[in-house]
Each structure stands twice: as structure tokens, then as C-alpha cells.
Amino acid sequence: MKRESGILYPILSLPSPHGIGCFSKEAFEFVDFLEKSGQSSWQILPIGPTGFGDSPYQSLSSFAGNPYFIDLDTLAEEGLLKEEEIRAFSYGDDPRRVDYGALYKSRMKILRIAFARFCGGDEPEDYRKYLAENDYWLDDYALFMAIKNDCGGKAWTDWEPDLVCREEEALIAAQEKLADEIGFCRFCQYEFEKQWQKLRAYAADRHVKIIGDLPLYVAPDSADAWSAPEQFLFGEDHQPVAVAGTPPDAFSSTGQRWGNPLYDWEFMKKDHYSWWISRIRRNLELYDVIRIDHFNGLDSYYAIPYQDETAERGTVHSGPGIDLFRAVKKELGDVPIIAEDLGNMTDSIRKMREASGYPGMKVLQYAFDWSENSDYLPYRHEKNCVVYTGTHDNQTTRAWIESVSDHDRDFSRRYINSIFTDYGQFTWDFIREAFRSTADLCIIPIQDYLVKGDDARMNTPGTSGRNWQWRTVPGELSDDLARSIFELTKLYGRLPKPDQKEGATAG
Numbered sequence: 001m002k003r004e005s006g007i008l009y010p011i012l013s014l015p016s017p018h019g020i021g022c023f024s025k026e027a028f029e030f031v032d033f034l035e036k037s038g039q040s041s042w043q044i045l046p047i048g049p050t051g052f053g054d055s056p057y058q059s060l061s062s063f064a065g066n067p068y069f070i071d072l073d074t075l076a077e078e079g080l081l082k083e084e085e086i087r088a089f090s091y092g093d094d095p096r097r098v099d100y101g102a103l104y105k106s107r108m109k110i111l112r113i114a115f116a117r118f119c120g121g122d123e124p125e126d127y128r129k130y131l132a133e134n135d136y137w138l139d140d141y142a143l144f145m146a147i148k149n150d151c152g153g154k155a156w157t158d159w160e161p162d163l164v165c166r167e168e169e170a171l172i173a174a175q176e177k178l179a180d181e182i183g184f185c186r187f188c189q190y191e192f193e194k195q196w197q198k199l200r201a202y203a204a205d206r207h208v209k210i211i212g213d214l215p216l217y218v219a220p221d222s223a224d225a226w227s228a229p230e231q232f233l234f235g236e237d238h239q240p241v242a243v244a245g246t247p248p249d250a251f252s253s254t255g256q257r258w259g260n261p262l263y264d265w266e267f268m269k270k271d272h273y274s275w276w277i278s279r280i281r282r283n284l285e286l287y288d289v290i291r292i293d294h295f296n297g298l299d300s301y302y303a304i305p306y307q308d309e310t311a312e313r314g315t316v317h318s319g320p321g322i323d324l325f326r327a328v329k330k331e332l333g334d335v336p337i338i339a340e341d342l343g344n345m346t347d348s349i350r351k352m353r354e355a356s357g358y359p360g361m362k363v364l365q366y367a368f369d370w371s372e373n374s375d376y377l378p379y380r381h382e383k384n385c386v387v388y389t390g391t392h393d394n395q396t397t398r399a400w401i402e403s404v405s406d407h408d409r410d411f412s413r414r415y416i417n418s419i420f421t422d423y424g425q426f427t428w429d430f431i432r433e434a435f436r437s438t439a440d441l442c443i444i445p446i447q448d449y450l451v452k453g454d455d456a457r458m459n460t461p462g463t464s465g466r467n468w469q470w471r472t473v474p475g476e477l478s479d480d481l482a483r484s485i486f487e488l489t490k491l492y493g494r495l496p497k498p499d500q501k502e503g504a505t506a507g
Contacts, residue, residue: 001440005494006041009446015474019091023195024071035206037485040496043211054100058219063137065192080114097469115187140227142185146178155221212287216294217260232261242303245311255311273327295339299349322355362387368412378437387439392458396447397427399454424451435492
């Protein structure tokens with residue numbers, strides 16, 4: 001990696017008049033902001049379709065895109081919607097927060113209007129090409145969603161037994177019965193892909209790379225689990241034998257039961273990891289760089305008996321380790337990957353990451369939360385890593401400094417030499433410390449640049465209710481802010497192009 005920097009800013013958090021950030025003009029304007037501020041990377045959260053709970057890390061598919069991100073104004077420009085039709089629906093009343101309930105009621109309805117018009121015209125050549133190139137995942141996903149909608153949203157394990165078991169006659173009958181719904185799902189994915197690739201190309205033209213997020217596990221109720229059950233540890237009843245989670249620790253006496261199905265790594269190895277290679281290949285079509293969430297789980301994983309309500313009786317098992325990445329490299333070549341290796345770092349995990357050559361992650365908040373000898377302290381950073389002030393799972397820096405102990409606050413102030421009592425100034429000193437790091441790549445959440453407090457937190461692990469909702473509003477990302485970021489980026493040698501001058505911030 002080169003010495004560069006970027007911004008963590010989820011698609012859902014972009015401003016837009018339709019309830020959630022999407023591939024609208026505001027997304028293109030943010031790419032312009034990145035270029036003005038001298039940034040080389042835009043890191044986002046997973047962009048797959050979300051289900052119950054709205055978490056992008058519990059997607060209905062590892063290959064599909066979230067229809068909520070389709071820009072309605074673009075569909076209007078294409079003649080598929082009318083302005084009055086768009087205005088006829090409610091997408092939520094608070095521009096600061098995503099109202100998923102309102103979106104659930106409105107967004108698919110308005111997309112169905114667009115689909116009806118699409119079906120009434122000539123089928124575009126690029127649509128047929130898209131279907132042909134993506135049939136390896138799209139056919140199963142569209143059928144999965146069509147059946148799921150026909151079953152009132154039930155999880156696939158609660159469908160009729162012949163559909164659960166994917167008996168051929170039942171699948172053929174469902175395809176015939178639900179042909180229109182299958183077509184609608186395909187249309188949504190086509191529009192998603194077309195709009196996303198246009199935005200991605202716009203970013204590439206401005207030397208901005210997209211860092212995408214690949215969750216380690218798939219959701220229990222997903223097209224992945226239904227269409228490829230042989231890849232997972234399922235019993236004859238199609239229920240998981242065991243599920244993912246973490247053991248009891250100082251933070252939870254009963255551990256964490258995530259509930260995701262576990263991979264059958266023995267089968268995957270015999271199959272030359274074909275499912276994983278297909279998944280990574282698809283991610284390379286969507287992103288320039290892939291961040292693998294919970295990378296450590298590929299070294300070893302915690303298996304909890306499916307029937308257990310807590311994680312206390314789980315057991316530790318070995319994962320595929322470096323063998324998976326050797327197979328990936330053999331098939332796909334050198335894939336640009338960031339390893340989310342946060343948490344308990346063992347010698348085995350360290351060896352796996354070092355053997356892969358992938359950069360790991362350093363979070364500054366952890367440097368001052370644990371001990372004065374933390375591996376996350378900047379002087380301990382190696383070049384081949386990515387430094388963050390915080391991630392989507394952390395408090396914002398302002399909220400963190402307001403809530404930490406007096407000892408940790410004092411230690412962090414002394415370490416970064418911040419003399420300010422104002423939390424806004426401290427936040428910028430904290431950002432500056434990340435830029436100073438020897439880490440090749442520095443990523444700052446947009447909330448920290450805006451000096452937001454706890455109300456702007458994206459996710460609080462183990463909770464529900466207000467996660468994955470925070471958004472910016474129009475006008476927050478000013479030219480003055482871009483100029484300040486540019487100066488910081490230039491000062492610490494992180495400009496993406498050596499010939500970029502100060503005048504690049506004008507505008």
C-alpha cells in the first residue's frame with residue numbers, strides 16, 4: 001500500500017430526500033468532496049439487502065445489492081417513474097435517521113411502479129447481458145426472495161418441506177407461479193448494479209478507491225444458506241448443528257451467541273473453496289479493496305450448540321487459515337484485502353495474517369482503553385496496517401473522550417499532546433494522531449470530522465433499536481472542511497498524487 005488516507009462513510013448515511021442514502025447526486029458530490037480533500041479511499045459498510053434488524057452484516061445475500069440504495073430520481077430520468085409518484089410516498093420524517101419501517105412500506109412499492117414501466121418497453125441489451133453474466137447467483141437469489149415474499153416473509157426453514165429441501169419439481173413450480181416476482185427481483189438488482197457501477201467509475205476517474213466490507217458469516221435466513229446448504233454445518237432437518245459467537249469473557253459472563261450458521265470447512269476444502277472464491281470474485285466486481293470482517297474467525301472459530309440460548313457451552317475449532325487464501329490467490333491472483341484482526345491476537349492469527357500479507361487494523365480508541373503498553377498505540381504500528389480513530393462499532397471520538405475514565409482521558413491527552421479542554425479541538429487532535437501514524441492507510445469516520453457525539457454512533461454491538469440509522473444532512477460537508485482535511489493530508493504525506501497542489505481544494 002501507498003501512504004494514503006480515506007473516509008468511512010456508509011451509503012445509508014448520505015443525505016437524500018428519500019429516507020436513506022443512495023446512489024444519488026449526493027453520492028457523486030461526496031466523491032467530489034473526497035477529491036477536494038485529497039482522499040484516496042471511500043470505505044463503506046456492506047451493501048447487501050438487509051432483513052429483520054436492518055443490519056448490513058446480516059444480509060439476505062452475500063452477492064446481491066440493497067434495493068433501498070437505488071436512486072429514485074435516476075429512475076425518473078430514465079422515464080421509469082414520475083415525480084408525483086415519488087412524492088406520493090412517505091420515506092420517513094427525520095432527515096437525521098433512517099426510518100426502516102417507512103422504507104419497508106414505501107420503497108418496494110415505488111420500485112414496482114418502475115418495474116411495470118420497464119416491462120412495458122423494449123428490453124435493453126445490457127439487461128440481458130447482466131442476467132447472463134450473473135445467473136450463477138442471481139437466479140437463486142431472485143427465486144429465494146420471490147418465495148420468501150410469497151410466504152409472508154417467513155424464514156426459509158419455515159417454508160414447505162419440498163421448498164426447504166429444494167426438490168426440483170417444487171422449484172420449477174415456484175418459478176412458474178412466481179415468474180413476475182422473480183422478474184421484479186432481477187430488475188432491482190439490474191438497476192442497483194447499473195447505478196452503483198456508474199458511481200464507482202466516477203470515483204475511479206477521480207482516483208478514489210472503494211473499500212467494501214465482507215462479513216465473515218452469512219445470515220441464517222439468506223439465499224446463501226438456502227441455495228448452498230452443503231457449504232454449512234446443517235443437520236438433516238436443515239437446521240444448523242452449531243452457530244457462531246464468542247465465549248464468555250470480562251464483558252459478558254454468558255458470551256455472545258450471534259446465531260450465524262458455521263461453514264463446513266472440511267467440505268469447502270474438498271471443494272477447493274469454490275463458494276468463497278465465487279464470493280470474493282463477486283466482491284471484486286463491486287469494490288476496489290475488500291475488508292474481511294472478523295478475519296480472526298478464519299484461524300479459529302467458536303461453535304455454540306444450536307439449541308443453546310447462550311454461548312457458555314461452545315467449543316473452539318480450527319478454521320481454514322492460510323489455506324483459504326492460497327486457494328484464493330491461485331484462482332484470483334493477488335486480491336487487495338484488509339484484515340479486520342481486532343480483538344484477542346494469538347500467535348496463530350498473527351502468523352496467518354503475516355503469511356497472507358494483508359494489512360491489519362489499528363483503532364486508536366483501543367490504544368488508551370486498555371493499558372499503557374497496548375499494541376494499538378501509534379508507536380507500535382507497523383507500516384502494513386490501517387489506522388482508524390474508531391469504526392462503525394465504536395463511539396464517535398467526541399463521545400468516547402466524554403465518557404472514558406479520568407485516567408484514560410488524561411493518558412490520551414498526554415500521549416497526543418492535546419492541551420485543549422474543548423472536546424471538538426481534542427477530536428481533531430485525535431484525528432491528527434491517526435494521520436501521524438506510520439500506518440500506510442489512515443481511515444477516519446465522517447462523524448469524527450464533523451465532531452459528532454453519541455447520537456451519531458452507527459452501531460452499538462449487542463443492542464437493537466437505533467443502530468444503522470444515522471445520516472448527514474445537506475450542507476454539512478463544506479469546502480472549509482475539505483480544505484482542513486486536505487491540509488492535514490498534505491502535512492502528513494498522505495496525498496494520493498505527489499503532484500497534487502493546494503489549489504485542488506478550490507471550488
